[in-house]
Amino acid sequence: MASDNIDGAQLLALARLRSDEARAELFAVMGDLFHDRNDVLSAQERALMLDILEKLIGEVAQDVKRKLALRLADAPGLPRELAILLANDEIDVASPILLRSAVLQDIDLIEVIRHRSRQHILTIAMRRDLSGSVADALVETGDRDVIRTLLENQDADISRVTLAYLVEQSKTVDEFQEPLVRRRDLPQELARRMVYWVAAALRQAILDRFAIDPDTLDDRLEPVVKEEAAEAAREAEIDDASAVLARALGHGRQLTPRLLLQTLRKGEIQLFEAMFAEMSGLRLRLITRIAYEPGGQSLAVVTRAMGLNREEFATIFLLTRRARSAQATFAPADLGRALEFFDRLSHAAAETVLTRWRRDPDYLFAIRSIEEGQEKKRA
Known part of the structure; x- marks a missing residue:
């Protein structure tokens, strides 16, 4: 017919x-x-x-x-x-x-992702010209094979936020690393971060298998990592007004613990972070991690090395918890544990750690992340 x-x-x-x-x-x-x-x-x-x-x-x-x-x-x-x-x-x-x-349409594909089989989802991950919303739905499945297939799809539009999340995941999910670094749309700063994490994972694997002094290994590995990171990307330094003011105060020898605390009490968080970075000699990005991380041990190390006293450390610990979120709550025991750690820490030991952090904060923070992951596995 x-x-x-x-x-x-x-x-x-x-x-x-x-x-x-x-x-x-x-x-x-x-x-x-x-x-x-x-x-x-x-x-x-x-x-x-x-x-x-x-x-x-x-x-x-x-x-x-x-x-x-x-x-x-x-x-x-x-x-x-x-x-x-x-x-x-x-x-x-x-x-x-x-x-x-x-x-x-995107809504049709997302419905299939949510209600159909794994084979359907993997097929969508290979589709050309995937939108950011469909890519997000694929990532939300948590299926490693699906996510790896998505990352290998160079035509997929993956948002910067989602790429940053997947780069974070790649610290512990090895199969994400290669397709991530091969993506043409991977921002330079994320590529640079991945270099450090892959190197940190390699460092941990070497230490697990061989009897090598960690400091000796760091001395050998760090220059190689720096060279690779420089090729991956050159970090953009944002010279905002807070950083300029903090630098000027530092050059004029006007930065003091009292001024630092006054700034924090006034809620001028960006200026506080810039001043804290200038006083400690650490990069701003690392300071923003240290200031608000749970537990406060890293904050104790920096403040002890800077010569701040117990009361000043306690004030910064409390105010940074509040600055992180207006609704942030923490148990009084958190402060007690942080103060106990501060009291046990000698000034000399804190200075040694701070000196290492000044060497290269990205590499050292990556090492710390890997070590914390190992501790959680053992717990």
């Missing part, structure tokens, strides 16, 4: 026939019509064909549906309703639609 001269009555006649051959011919004819003559179909004809397909699609052999999906996957005239129907079928039917059909 030629598809170019078939009418609605003939389609209905075919639909009433229950043989496999008649159903196969019906789907073939309608596939041809949607693919080749969609622009001349009336709204009534389209609605009739779609209604027939929706009612009969569950009764048709998988091979027939697969051929229909292959035929219509690239058709711009494919009705969205039919595309959704095929995309939610078994994977051998859904695959060409999920991979190639341009009529599926």
